[in-house]
Amino acid sequence: MPSIGPPNGVGGTIDRVKIATYNINSIRNRLPRLLEWLEAAQPDAVCLQELRIYDEEFPKDEIESAGYGAIWRGQKPRYNGVAILARDTQPVEIRRELPGDRGDVQARYLEAAVNGILIGCLYAPNGNPQPGPKFDYKLAWLARLAKHAKSLRDSDVPVVLAGDYNVVPTSADIYSTTSYDDDALVQPESREALAVLIEQGWTDAIRALHPRETIYTFWDYMRKRWERNAGLRIDHLLLNGPLRKRLVAAEVDRDVRGRPGASDHAPVWIEIED
DNA sequence: ATGGCATTTAAAAAATGA
Numbered sequence: 001m002p003s004i005g006p007p008n009g010v011g012g013t014i015d016r017v018k019i020a021t022y023n024i025n026s027i028r029n030r031l032p033r034l035l036e037w038l039e040a041a042q043p044d045a046v047c048l049q050e051l052r053i054y055d056e057e058f059p060k061d062e063i064e065s066a067g068y069g070a071i072w073r074g075q076k077p078r079y080n081g082v083a084i085l086a087r088d089t090q091p092v093e094i095r096r097e098l099p100g101d102r103g104d105v106q107a108r109y110l111e112a113a114v115n116g117i118l119i120g121c122l123y124a125p126n127g128n129p130q131p132g133p134k135f136d137y138k139l140a141w142l143a144r145l146a147k148h149a150k151s152l153r154d155s156d157v158p159v160v161l162a163g164d165y166n167v168v169p170t171s172a173d174i175y176s177t178t179s180y181d182d183d184a185l186v187q188p189e190s191r192e193a194l195a196v197l198i199e200q201g202w203t204d205a206i207r208a209l210h211p212r213e214t215i216y217t218f219w220d221y222m223r224k225r226w227e228r229n230a231g232l233r234i235d236h237l238l239l240n241g242p243l244r245k246r247l248v249a250a251e252v253d254r255d256v257r258g259r260p261g262a263s264d265h266a267p268v269w270i271e272i273e274d
Numbered sequence: 275a276t277g278g279c280a281t282t283t284a285a286a287a288a289a290t291g292a
Contacts, residue, residue: 025291026281050291052281078282079290126292166292185292220292221279232292264280264292 016248019119020269021047021162021235023218027081028052030263031059037256038066043269044087045114047121047162048072050263051081051107058083075107082107082163084121086114094118100144108141117243117272118152122163127184135184138166142193146200149238153201158243158272161202164265165236167194169204172214173233185234194236202238205250205270217252218265226257235268246272 020043024030027048038046046068051058055074063070069090072083084091091112098109108123122145127138145161152159167190168174180186198204206215216231225231239247249271257266 029281126290128290128292180292183292218292222292223278225278234292 015274016271017045017115017117017273018043018269018271019045019047019117019160019162019237020253020267021049021121021164021237022267023049023123023164023235023263023265025050025263025265026052027059027083028057029261031062033256033259033262035062035066037253037267038068038085041253041267041269042087043085045091045117045119046083046085047110047119048083048085049081049121049123049164051083052078053081054078071110071112073107073110075105080107080123082110082121082123084110084112084114084119086112089115091119098122098141098144099148101140104141109145116158118155118157118159120149120152120159120161120163122161122165124164124166126166127187127190130182130184130187135187135189138184139189139193142167142190142197146193146197149197149202150200153240155240156242158246159240160243160270161238162236162268164234165194166234167191168232168234169194169207169236172212173216175216175228175230175232177230180232185232197238202240203244203247205237205239205247206233206252206268208239208244208247209250215252216266217268219257221264235265237268237270239270243272246274248273
């Protein structure tokens with residue numbers, strides 16, 4: 001089994017692989033920040049969401065110069081958009097859309113193999129306002145994801161489904177507030193849709209290694225929610241059994257959210273060992 | 275119930291996001 005990333009030095013060091021997910025909220029505005037973070041964090045694979053570009057606008061050359069191969073899917077107009085980056089290699093694309101709705105033109109799913117790991121990169125619909133057609137679309141999309149996930153779970157290959165699920169799993173995953181009571185992100189139907197997925201046999205990587213810690217991945221730009229640490233945990237990495245066995249770390253790069261001109265999300269990552 | 279903020283679209287105010 002080949003390892004990805006740089007050599008590990010001498011003397012029986014175990015290969016570690018780092019996989020991250022990051023809702024970047026416009027790759028055009030955020031490219032310098034992204035490149036800084038790639039350089040500092042050195043992830044082996046990255047799932048990006050909310051590129052907010054046309055297909056032909058992806059900054060392929062800059063990403064390549066940073067040492068990453070990439071596949072991506074943009075959209076016209078510039079909403080949504082997802083990409084998978086892989087250090088020192090080219091992701092092998094498996095699919096560009098979530099099965100189950102041929103009429104769905106939104107760029108919200110990409111799937112690729114990177115050095116023996118199957119990576120699903122997803123950007124679930126926000127679903128606001130609820131109730132309404134956008135919330136219906138969100139629930140239908142998550143149901144399609146669950147159906148597809150079931151087929152992936154049953155493979156012997158290590159699989160990670162990483163991205164912005166736009167679901168706060170429990171009340172422990174949001175600051176103390178009533179502001180989000182009517183929000184699609186915390187509704188019982190949204191939480192149930194995520195729970196269905198987990199119950200299939202997927203592991204929420206952050207919660208597996210930090211069962212009781214307060215951990216957020218998103219802080220709204222408004223009302224000084226970053227400064228107040230009024231956050232939500234909505235970006236998740238779900239692991240199937242073969243990958244769960246190899247999980248050794250799961251963290252949020254919180255500092256990235258505090259930088260000037262940052263996305264409202266922070267990167268989330270896992271490390272796995274052979 | 276509204277607005278607070280960032281971004282895109284499009285040329286002022288509206289849509290989208292979470």
